[in-house]
Amino acid sequence: MTTAGGDSVTLRFRGEEHAFPLVEGTEGELAIDIKDLRSRTGLITLDPGFANTGSCNSAITFIDGEKGILRYRGYPIDVLARHSSFLEVAWLLIHGELPSRDELDGFIDRVTHHTMLHQDFGRFFSALPKAAHPMPVCAAAVGALATFYQEPESEQKVQESIVRLIAKMPTIAAYSYKHSLGQPNMFPRNHLDYSSNFLRMMFATPCAEYEIDPVVAKTLDMLLVLHADHEQNCSTSTVRMVGSSKANLFASISSGISALWGSLHGGANQKVIVMLEQIAAEDGSADRFLQRAKDKDDTTRLMGFGHRVYKNYDPRAAILKEACSEVISRLGASSELLEIAMRLEEIVLADEYFIERRLYPNVDFYSGVIYKAIGFPVDMFTVLFAMGRLPGWIAQWLEMRRDPAFRIGRPRQVYTGATERGYDSKVGLRSAGAQV
Numbered sequence: 201m202t203t204a205g206g207d208s209v210t211l212r213f214r215g216e217e218h219a220f221p222l223v224e225g226t227e228g229e230l231a232i233d234i235k236d237l238r239s240r241t242g243l244i245t246l247d248p249g250f251a252n253t254g255s256c257n258s259a260i261t262f263i264d265g266e267k268g269i270l271r272y273r274g275y276p277i278d279v280l281a282r283h284s285s286f287l288e289v290a291w292l293l294i295h296g297e298l299p300s301r302d303e304l305d306g307f308i309d310r311v312t313h314h315t316m317l318h319q320d321f322g323r324f325f326s327a328l329p330k331a332a333h334p335m336p337v338c339a340a341a342v343g344a345l346a347t348f349y350q351e352p353e354s355e356q357k358v359q360e361s362i363v364r365l366i367a368k369m370p371t372i373a374a375y376s377y378k379h380s381l382g383q384p385n386m387f388p389r390n391h392l393d394y395s396s397n398f399l400r401m402m403f404a405t406p407c408a409e410y411e412i413d414p415v416v417a418k419t420l421d422m423l424l425v426l427h428a429d430h431e432q433n434c435s436t437s438t439v440r441m442v443g444s445s446k447a448n449l450f451a452s453i454s455s456g457i458s459a460l461w462g463s464l465h466g467g468a469n470q471k472v473i474v475m476l477e478q479i480a481a482e483d484g485s486a487d488r489f490l491q492r493a494k495d496k497d498d499t500t501r502l503m504g505f506g507h508r509v510y511k512n513y514d515p516r517a518a519i520l521k522e523a524c525s526e527v528i529s530r531l532g533a534s535s536e537l538l539e540i541a542m543r544l545e546e547i548v549l550a551d552e553y554f555i556e557r558r559l560y561p562n563v564d565f566y567s568g569v570i571y572k573a574i575g576f577p578v579d580m581f582t583v584l585f586a587m588g589r590l591p592g593w594i595a596q597w598l599e600m601r602r603d604p605a606f607r608i609g610r611p612r613q614v615y616t617g618a619t620e621r622g623y624d625s626k627v628g629l630r631s632a633g634a635q636v
């Protein structure tokens with residue numbers, strides 16, 4: 201990040217001129233540095249949803265929403281999705297460079313040997329209702345990890361927490377699912393790779409050997425790579441905000457899981473399947489869905505479409521769309537939902553309303569079709585998103601904590617409430633000024 205060749209912008213206010221420096225990112229993005237706007241002018245900015253506000257400098261992920269570009273630490277997402285692995289990408293996001301063979305082997309070994317949960321966690325899950333959605337279960341379980349590791353924060357303890365989180369998240373996710381079924385938990389196995397271990401913990405039972413399909417395991421690993429980071433989205437900004445108060449990593453990640461659950465964010469992937477199944481059940485309701493999504497008086501959104509940053513095809517959606525067909529044909533799963541999704545995409549991308557608003561399929565539009573083909577229950581879809589996003593949240597949290605400009609996050613507001621008034625209780629309480 202450099203100042204843009206001394207360029208600045210001038211704000212003219214009440215007869216005075218105030219110059220504010222421009223800063224330029226490595227991809228040529230420009231921003232006005234307003235960190236002393238209020239102290240110099242008394243003014244603040246107002247930007248609901250922060251659509252025009254940069255919260256930080258970051259070197260982790262670059263998105264060009266106009267061109268549909270996504271890179272992790274400079275590497276294009278399609279290259280990483282096709283050639284890398286989730287744990288290699290996790291290392292890349294967290295450390296900034298691809299690992300050496302020894303670094304990756306050491307990281308895999310540490311993660312593999314931290315996959316088990318403390319035995320007391322058994323009581324934790326059994327205390328929760330079986331019908332509980334797994335997202336609040338995972339958010340609570342990740343927050344509860346802080347109760348098992350309460351040593352004072354240090355660089356070494358943070359590194360240990362990073363390994364524990366990445367190692368235990370699949371175990372927590374699988375155990376939340378097994379709890380909902382009333383089935384016994386399946387312990388992680390150290391000879392399995394990350395995604396295979398998760399599939400076995402999810403779908404195996406003590407009654408029979410579980411055969412892991414290597415294509416499914418590789419596809420799941422790619423899905424985790426595709427979700428691994430996405431710059432300053434809602435849940436990542438939440439992780440940064442919570443971490444900015446010096447809350448520990450477990451608490452910060454737990455807050456990110458909760459933010460991701462929202463249907464406008466990570467929760468959209470399960471809403472997409474509900475929408476596709478509804479269209480399948482009520483043949484021809486795609487048009488009705490479209491009409492409702494376009495109706496100003498109707499809050500219906502076409503789930504899986506639109507994005508705050510992408511005003512072009514989400515590159516992750518393109519990769520997922522391609523992967524759908526391979527997994528479905530490999531597993532002999534029904535292609536009905538995929539066909540409906542592709543037909544819906546075709547109709548939408550030709551519709552003036554969506555063209556005008558530059559609404560394209562996002563990462564959530566096709567991911568659920570694959571998750572369902574693999575056999576995951578719909579309620580687990582957003583948990584899978586959280587598993588993928590975990591290293592990105594961690595990398596962003598570390599960058600925030602190590603930023604020389606680090607400060608606790610505390611936005612301002614424009615107050616629109618009542619101005620000062622006398623205490624006029626309607627229930628006859630002591631009147632203001634009465635002797636108590």
Ligand code: SDX
Nearest residue numbers: 430433464465466468493501502503504505506507508557
């Ligand atoms: C993720 O930020 C990230 O990076 C997120 C994410 C990540 O990896 O972390 O990419 C993951 O969250 C993907 C998005 C998943 N959510 C959905 O699929 C839900 C459906 N999409 C929307 O609700 C919406 O598009 C958002 C929330 C994704 C973006 O909302 P914005 O940027 O605030 O856009 P907006 O609501 O201002 O919409 C602009 C216009 C509006 O119409 P007008 O008022 O201008 O007439 O587009 C319309 C909206 O009504 N619109 C939609 C629509 N999305 C936007 N209309 C119908 N269906 C939709 N899906």
